[in-house]
Amino acid sequence: xxxxxxxxxxxxxxxxxxxxxxxxxxxxxxxxxxxxxxxxxxxxxxxxxxxxxxxxxxxxxxxxxxxxxxxxxxxxxxxxxxxxxxxxxxxxxxxxxxxxxxxxxxxxxxxxxxxxxxxxxxxxxxxxxxxxxxxxxxxxxxxxxxxxxxxxxxxxxxxxxxxxxxxxxxxxxxxxxxxxxxxxxxxxxxxxxxxxxxxxxxxxxxxxxxxxxxxxxxxxxxxxxxxxxxxxxxxxxxxxxxxxxxxxxxxxxxxxxxxxxxxxxxxxxxxx
Amino acid sequence: xxxxxxxxxxxxxxxxxxxxxxxxxxxxxxxxxxxxxxxxxxxxxxxxxxxxxxxxxxxxxxxxxxxxxxxxxxxxxxxxxxxxxxxxxxxxxxxxxxxxxxxxxxxxxxxxxxxxxxxxxxxxxxxxxxxxxxxxxxxxxxxxxxxxxxxxxxxxxxxxxxxxxxxxxxxxxxxxxxxxxxxxxxxxxxxxxxxxxxxxxxxxxxxxxxxxxxxxxxxxxxxxxxxxxxxxxxxxxxxxxxxxxxxxxxxxxxxxxxxxxxxxxx
Numbered sequence: 001x002x003x004x005x006x007x008x009x010x011x012x013x014x015x016x017x018x019x020x021x022x023x024x025x026x027x028x029x030x031x032x033x034x035x036x037x038x039x040x041x042x043x044x045x046x047x048x049x050x051x052x053x054x055x056x057x058x059x060x061x062x063x064x065x066x067x068x069x070x071x072x073x074x075x076x077x078x079x080x081x082x083x084x085x086x087x088x089x090x091x092x093x094x095x096x097x098x099x100x101x102x103x104x105x106x107x108x109x110x111x112x113x114x115x116x117x118x119x120x121x122x123x124x125x126x127x128x129x130x131x132x133x134x135x136x137x138x139x140x141x142x143x144x145x146x147x148x149x150x151x152x153x154x155x156x157x158x159x160x161x162x163x164x165x166x167x168x169x170x171x172x173x174x175x176x177x178x179x180x181x182x183x184x185x186x187x188x189x190x191x192x193x194x195x196x197x198x199x200x201x202x203x204x205x206x207x208x209x210x211x212x213x214x215x216x217x218x219x220x221x222x223x224x225x226x227x228x229x230x231x232x233x234x235x236x237x238x239x240x241x242x243x244x245x246x247x248x249x250x251x252x253x254x255x256x257x258x259x260x261x262x263x264x265x266x267x268x269x270x271x272x
Numbered sequence: 273x274x275x276x277x278x279x280x281x282x283x284x285x286x287x288x289x290x291x292x293x294x295x296x297x298x299x300x301x302x303x304x305x306x307x308x309x310x311x312x313x314x315x316x317x318x319x320x321x322x323x324x325x326x327x328x329x330x331x332x333x334x335x336x337x338x339x340x341x342x343x344x345x346x347x348x349x350x351x352x353x354x355x356x357x358x359x360x361x362x363x364x365x366x367x368x369x370x371x372x373x374x375x376x377x378x379x380x381x382x383x384x385x386x387x388x389x390x391x392x393x394x395x396x397x398x399x400x401x402x403x404x405x406x407x408x409x410x411x412x413x414x415x416x417x418x419x420x421x422x423x424x425x426x427x428x429x430x431x432x433x434x435x436x437x438x439x440x441x442x443x444x445x446x447x448x449x450x451x452x453x454x455x456x457x458x459x460x461x462x463x464x465x466x467x468x469x470x471x472x473x474x475x476x477x478x479x480x481x482x483x484x485x486x487x488x489x490x491x492x493x494x495x496x497x498x499x500x501x502x503x504x505x506x507x508x509x510x511x512x513x514x515x516x517x518x519x520x521x522x523x524x525x526x527x528x529x530x531x532x533x534x535x536x537x538x
Contacts, residue, residue: 161359163356163358163359163360164360164362166330166354166356166360167356167360167362167373167421169330169348170328170329170330170348170352170353170354171348171350171373171374171377171425172347172348172349172350173377177377181373181376181377182362185362185364185365186362186364188364
């Protein structure tokens, strides 16, 4: 199955663009056409759906504006810090809940209930605790990313092939050795997925709190543009936010090297 | 007289289940000498694996005593190596990294463990496959990696719980030859758990026949066949008579097991 797929895609790329790429371009063109059509139709309040040309112009203007880069830097700092703190605790929590039966029984229900709560309800408390600066944004981002990561890793720990653990047990491995030599490599796919998910959710947490109450950051800038009814700038900022989240996601996917033969096959494919 | 490498004295194990108390192993006593190859054969449900888990230290609550070189076995220890029936190679490690796993845990420097792992892969006939991942190898090759991995830390006693059960008949015979050859080379004290009669005869110095639940030793049979052995002597008359003898003892136990599982299904 895999081999057939690889052969097919290799053939398509030799012929030019692959079929998937063509569909993607077609979908993008259709979306832009619908957008332009909706804007020109007069069905909406004037200026709500500006032509994509204005949006692109606003985007280019932003990229040359040092004030924008200041906001961008603040938001990026918040997202990364929140993500690092939240995912570190999320991984530790997930391992703890998954590996220790009692910890699981005590904490898992609590984590599950909180995971399904919208984290923005914590914002008033966080604002009081950490102020309206980056502190409240980082903490909301961290809290948002903690729960899904902890839950998915706890589930993955329980799904580990028991034979791996028995081998570890028969060799009398210490807890640290078991974590380093069995749990972490066995969990790498789950951790990779969890981190990518967590990064997106940390981004949502940070921006949500920026939009609610802040004096810096991309969310703040977007709300300012909204206040001025500068819709092209607002949309340009949204594009920047979207691109940042997507790039972060791709970067995490690239940085984590999945162990085992699948990764190896992908890198070896051109040589064959 | 020599001190046995492994002495099992009056070992019993009960499990408390929802349906009441089940005796898995009852009053098993056995002395295993250094370098001896012993097979334990019995029907499914005779407590073979329970016995192995007790010897290996995975099960620590039982009645009786298990002594390794005169010292009581408590928990897992490096002197006893285990090979499991189920797939147990680590899919994220290459063949050589799998074999080096216990050496890495023991803190051996990289060049030493690689050299040692390479020797062991060679011993199980897998040189040339060092950098293959388990997913790229056959079931028989993966099981050989598991055996090499267990041999890597030079256990005094090798416990194998139906290591060939998941393999096809031909692979099983060839792998059996390999195991005998390695065992003779290393003079490795080995305890093999199996339900395959010809395998037990072909490999062992002694065969232990166990009864169906509760698992007791029904009979110990000395296999007086010349070494070096290989699967080729399976055609010999003496071999066939051993197989027939074991089957006579085992048949009764196996049919008890069958009856019980049929009754349970009803």
